[in-house]
Structures are given as C-alpha cells and as structure tokens.
Amino acid sequence: MAAEQNEPKSRYQQYLEVLVGPLEDKKRYRRFKARAEQLPPPYRTSIDALQRYMQYFGPGKADSLLQMLDDLADLFEQSAADGIAVRDVVGEDPVEFAEAWLRNYPEGAWIHKERERLTNAIRRAAADEA
Amino acid sequence: MGKQVTEMLKGVLEGIVLAILSNRAAYGYEITAWLREQGFTDIAEGTVYALLVRIEQRGLVDVNKVPSEKGPPRKVYSLNAQGHEQLAEFWRTWSFLTERLGQLRESQGGN
Numbered sequence: 652m653a654a655e656q657n658e659p660k661s662r663y664q665q666y667l668e669v670l671v672g673p674l675e676d677k678k679r680y681r682r683f684k685a686r687a688e689q690l691p692p693p694y695r696t697s698i699d700a701l702q703r704y705m706q707y708f709g710p711g712k713a714d715s716l717l718q719m720l721d722d723l724a725d726l727f728e729q730s731a732a733d734g735i736a737v738r739d740v741v742g743e744d745p746v747e748f749a750e751a752w753l754r755n756y757p758e759g760a761w762i763h764k765e766r767e768r769l770t771n772a773i774r775r776a777a778a779d780e781a
Numbered sequence: 782m783g784k785q786v787t788e789m790l791k792g793v794l795e796g797i798v799l800a801i802l803s804n805r806a807a808y809g810y811e812i813t814a815w816l817r818e819q820g821f822t823d824i825a826e827g828t829v830y831a832l833l834v835r836i837e838q839r840g841l842v843d844v845n846k847v848p849s850e851k852g853p854p855r856k857v858y859s860l861n862a863q864g865h866e867q868l869a870e871f872w873r874t875w876s877f878l879t880e881r882l883g884q885l886r887e888s889q890g891g892n
Binding site: 722725726728729730731732733735739740741742743748751752754755 | 808809810813823824825826827828830831834835838849851852853855856
C-alpha cells in the first residue's frame with residue numbers, strides 16, 4: 652500500500668488501525684484491498700469509488716463493514732471473470748445500487764440509527780394520539 | 782425497458798429469484814442472464830447479487846461454494862425449506878394483487 656501513503660487515511664482505516672485495530676480485522680481489510688488491487692482497471696476503479704461512498708454511509712461496526720467489503724469483492728471478482736461490463740454490474744444509477752447494497756449491512760451506520768430514532772419518535776407520537 | 786417496469790420489478794424481484802431457485806440451484810450470473818433473456822434488460826448484476834446476499838442473511842437459501850474454471854469459486858444458491866415457505870407467501874400476495882388489479886381494470890370497462 653506504499654502508493655497510498657500520501658493520501659489522507661479514510662475514516663474506517665483510522666477506525667481499524669487506531670481505535671480498535673484487532674489484528675484479524677487489519678489482516679482481513681488488507682486481504683480485501685489486495686483483492687481490489689488485483690481487479691482489471693474498470694472494476695478496480697469502480698470498487699474504489701463504491702468503497703469511498705460506502706465509507707460515509709456504511710456500517711460503523713468493523714465486522715459488518717468488512718463483511719460488506721468482502722461481499723463487494725466477491726461480486727466484482729465474479730463479474731470480471733464472467734466478463735460482465737461495469738455498467739451491467741452497477742446499473743444505470745450507481746447511487747441507487749450503493750444504497751440497495753448498504754441496506755444489507757445496517758449495523759452501526761449512523762443513518763440506521765437516525766432511521767430508528769425517526770421510527771420510534773413517530774411510534775410514540777401515534778401512541779399518544781390513541 | 783421502460784422506467785415503470787424497472788420500478789415495478791423491484792417489488793417482485795425477490796419472489797422471481799426465489800421462484801427461479803425453487804426450480805434449480807443457480808449462481809448470480811445465471812439468474813441475471815435468465816432475467817435478461819426474459820426481457821428485463823436493465824437489470825444490474827449487482828442488484829441481483831445484493832438480493833442474493835439478503836436472502837442468504839435471512840436464511841432462505843443454502844449456499845455452496847463451487848470451484849470455477851475462470852476466476853474465484855462461485856456461490857451457488859439453492860432454496861431451503863424456509864425459502865419455499867417464503868415463496869408460497871409471495872405467490873399468495875401475488876394472487877391477491879393480480880385479482881384486485883384485474884377487478885379494478887374491469888370496473889373501468891376492460892381497457
């Protein structure tokens with residue numbers, strides 16, 4: 652990862668390396684990065700872009716985050732092997748794809764907490780009404 | 782394929798995939814290829830894969846990793862007992878919807 656040394660570390664990289672940083676998580680994350688780097692250029696660029704988007708909206712728990720990234724690597728490796736064009740993997744709307752993908756990994760995501768907060772607030776309001 | 786079909790398909794894609802898997806075990810690309818053959822040409826591989834991840838998390842399918850000639854091992858999905866129950870529920874809901882929509886259409890003079 653020498654090429655990345657000058658880039659600012661991403662939020663989850665810091666999270667993995669500083670706050671928690673169990674060795675197994677670090678190894679798993681490195682395995683994911685190695686898999687991503689092995690992909691042919693269009694797939695690699697796409698998975699990097701998706702990873703960047705998902706770091707803001709994705710799971711906050713290391714386990715869930717790493718599972719999400721591993722599944723993403725599975726999808727792109729298989730798609731590259733089957734020769735499926737990037738556009739056919741991600742679809743016409745990459746944001747929609749990313750959001751649909753993230754819904755499978757809600758644990759610890761701030762947006763998930765906000766959704767729960769909203770749901771509970773309306774539940775209390777509706778209960779007061781009854 | 783129009784935008785409307787894409788939107789409608791989202792709601793029933795899980796049922797379609799469960800139905801395909803009830804006939805035989807399959808991996809992601811086989812399912813997407815089948816959907817494309819059937820005319821759902823806008824369906825993205827990633828959308829189908831996300832759905833497969835979800836039904837695996839919910840315990841509706843059994844997963845086998847099968848070695849592949851080109852590339853990584855493939856995850857082959859097959860419907861289990863819980864998946865069959867979910868599929869039966871999907872078809873009940875589908876019958877309800879098509880019946881009610883059919884009635885609505887007839888009440889308008891059968892357009």
